[in-house]
Amino acid sequence: MSELNYHSKCPFCNSDELDRLKKLKLTKDKFASCLSIENLDEKHNEWFKCRQCDLRFSSINMSRTTQVKLYKNYRTLYNSSSSPKEYFEKLDSLPETKSENAAKINLLVESLRKFDTNIASFNNILDCGCGAGNMLYKIGTLYPNLNCHGFEPTAEFARFASSILNNNVKNSYIEEYNSKIKFDLITLFHVFEHLLIPFDSLIKLIKLLSKSGYIYIVVPSIMDFELIDDYHERFMIQHTYYYSKKFMNNLVQKTKLKLLDTKENISIRGKSDTHFLFKIMD
DSSP states (O other): OBOBBSSSTTTTTTOOOOOEEEEEEEOOOGGGGOOTTTGGGGGGEEEETTTTOOOOEESSSOOOOHHHHHHHOOOOTTTTTTOOOHHHHHHHHHHHHOOHHHHHHHHHHHHHTTOOOOOOGGGGGEEEETSSSSOOOOOOOHTTTTTEEEEEEEEHHHHHHHHHHTTEEEEEETTOOOOOOOOEEEEEEEGGGGGGGGHHHHHHHHHHHEEEEEEEEEEEEEHHHHHHOOTTTGGGGOOOOOOOOOHHHHHTTTTEEEEEEEEEEEOOTOEEEEEEEEEEOO
């Protein structure tokens, strides 16, 4: 049985000045079923906003052991009807007008161009939590000069992604990932909201950047708290945080990163996302 611990203060700035945004029953959380939690009908997941740093966070303080257990079964619930190959082919076969991956790449390219940077000038890119490799494969097809690398915690998805990406994908969590390669661009497409300690993860990624490298992060928008149902899967146990522009500026204050661009977007599937572009500064 998994035991749950809870945050009593903001996990980033340690403030206890919090506003409760939601209180949700875990019995209505399909991903909580992955954890075999005792007395689940008595448990809740509360979402708070910190008045000091502007972080929105789940009250559940998930341990690494609990997270690993969750993700052993996560893909079964999130993508129960297909193998990694079938999942890849389904997304890859979509026309560009219906492809969320194509839309995200276009937004990334637009953000870089605002700062006179062409993605075609990069050498190495890294996609964190790359799934079946769809995003990397599409980027590599559009920009064949790029060396595309990734890592993915779900073993069977990592194996498939590696098989179509020149064996450049590792089966790893962000905490264990290491590389001697320096990357000109690191992307996290709907991954940063899953991280247990995002500040530590960001510091690790900075060390993997080239001298003028970029980090591009796409996460659910804080507008979700006003626009979608309480029991939407975006508020379920697999998500730990929501990020605003104000918080992201707070997050990078003690790093060599600068937040260059923030963009709100409604995805092809009608979901609200926020896109953040960072660059390492001398």
